Each structure stands twice: as C-alpha cells, then as structure tokens.
Amino acid sequence: MPIDQVSMRELLEDELFRKWMVKVPPHALGRWRVYVLRDRGWQRGEIDSYHHAYRWMASLLRREDVLDVAVNNPAFPTRQPARRTESGAVERWWPLSLAEDLRHRWCPYCRRPTVFAYFSRHHALRTTTVDVNERRCYVCGCSQSLANKKRRK
Numbered sequence: 001m002p003i004d005q006v007s008m009r010e011l012l013e014d015e016l017f018r019k020w021m022v023k024v025p026p027h028a029l030g031r032w033r034v035y036v037l038r039d040r041g042w043q044r045g046e047i048d049s050y051h052h053a054y055r056w057m058a059s060l061l062r063r064e065d066v067l068d069v070a071v072n073n074p075a076f077p078t079r080q081p082a083r084r085t086e087s088g089a090v091e092r093w094w095p096l097s098l099a100e101d102l103r104h105r106w107c108p109y110c111r112r113p114t115v116f117a118y119f120s121r122h123h124a125l126r127t128t129t130v131d132v133n134e135r136r137c138y139v140c141g142c143s144q145s146l147a148n149k150k151r152r153k
C-alpha cells in the first residue's frame, strides 16, 4: 500500500519547480537513478545522464500505471529551487499545498519533497539493516540526519 505523498505530477504543476526540473543541474555528471512507483511498490533503474533521466521520467509520467516518479542522484545532494522576492531576499521554494504537512521534507537526493517516515524494512535498503528509530525518505531511504546535512546549491 503506497504512502500518501505529493506526486511528481502534482509538483510539476508548479511553474518554478517545472522549470528547475527541466534545467540540467550543474553537477549532472555521473549516473542518475529513476525511481518509479506502481501498485506493487517502488522500482528503480539507473541511467547515464540527467538529460536521459528527465526524459525517462517524462515518459513514465505519461503512463497510467505509474503513480509517482523521482529523479535521484545519491552522490550530489541538492537544495530546493530558489527565487528572489521583490525585496531581493532569496526564498526557497516549497509547495503551498504541503505548508502544514509535517511528514513531507525536501529530500536532497530525490530533489523533491517526499514523506520521511519510520521503516522497519525499506525497498531501497534491502542489503543493509534499517535503523527503525530514524525517519527515512520513502523513495530513496536516505536518513533524516543525512538529509539535514549542509547541502550544495
């Protein structure tokens, strides 16, 4: 049973997030992971570039059996997209619909908001022991303490 989480389709309705996703990140070298959620759970594949990962995501989102997608880079944590306010301050993007949802956090590896919850088993961490006392990203399994570390832009 999937966890109720904001979906990539919903996130892409936001213009700033959509434009940010289209743009190839400066640290786009190396392999990327595309996570895909269907009724039977999450699966992932790896691909050689962000450009190809994005195109893969876009094609997955056109399929009716696909519930959610994430484009993940486990080597390069990423901060939320930023915008300048009228006063010139930098404001980090966050979906308004999630403003009061305390389960969602920015996952710097999935590059999107995901639910951080407690897991006794996690699909992305099959070969390691899962610390049941730590919240983890529903998609990639990164721990809350790792997600909170200082990140690149």
Ligand SMILES: [Zn+2]
Pocket: 107, 108, 109, 110, 114, 137, 138, 139, 140, 141, 142
């Ligand atoms: Zn994640």
